[in-house]
Amino acid sequence: MRLTIVSCISANWQKALPVLAAVGAVVWIALFRDDPLSERALFAALLVIYFFHQIEEHLWPGGFRQFADAHIFHSGNDNWPVDMGGTALVNIGYVWLPIGLAALFPETLRWLGLAWIGLTLINGIIHVAAGMALRIYNPGLVTGLVLFIPFTVFVLVHEVARGALSGAEVALIALLGVVLHVPAGGLFVISFLRRRRTKA
Template identity: 60%
Template structure:
């Protein structure tokens, strides 16, 4: 199997090990400075990986859910494809948050924007569940992890004088904007497919 195909099919299987390593590294590096922005960005990556377990490993099924319930495509792998899901979760989520955690000075706003994006992601899961009146993969971690972490992190930044209220609003707008390329990755092929049908 080609390495890219292997990554597309199996990236989520690495999550438990990556989370365990991430927690150990976080405790070593940040146990005395848990509220620095660097610590927050590193924690955001770990929390996101826990969320991805619910979406894509256990119970999993987010791709199939999106194709069946949101797009009603009748195809478990279209328009939300296995490769597209891997690209989004590894390339578009892990890498920016990881780089923000590694370089919190120059990439501060990227890390903060992803915290805003994480809050927006939580809200989309919750609103989706209310709208469809059903569970969606990622809902539990959105409520239990994403909401408390992001609200606490942003309010802590404000109380420490590191962010203003208007900057938080800007970060939430950035969080919405960060979701546009993700949606476009799946919506545009879907619309082109409809146009050909």
């Protein structure tokens, strides 16, 4: 039963994204229209923005998993090493959960939210860099360019302007953004290297 539920989530989680994005946007406006620049509002906005980004990556036009397997790993397999289960785990457990917790507890988990601001900034830069390096569209490129980078830069500039962050802390946030990509990428890289070693 548990495996069936997990398999169902792995295969279908992205279908909920349009509803999550629409409901998230409406709820955000209702809750934060009078205080849109509080850290709680900014962290909540980050989660809504991620829903739109994930729609581009995994639903419309989608294909991020297949793109990574074909153009990053050259594996010849549309579901390995970036597979459906790993993709669902990263997007739900590594994106929704920490950002959602930071939005719920912005004082206690402020640096969790700021670290994921850094992760989002670096993610947007990676999408743009991959597009330039490979000279082809990668799923997530448009929202990475028009949502991730402008939003995260705005948040960091805003926090510095109001005295809530120093320049050194902004540098730390960017560094955390790089470091936080390691576990997510490592999930797939380790699988890839293990199978290659077995075949060798």
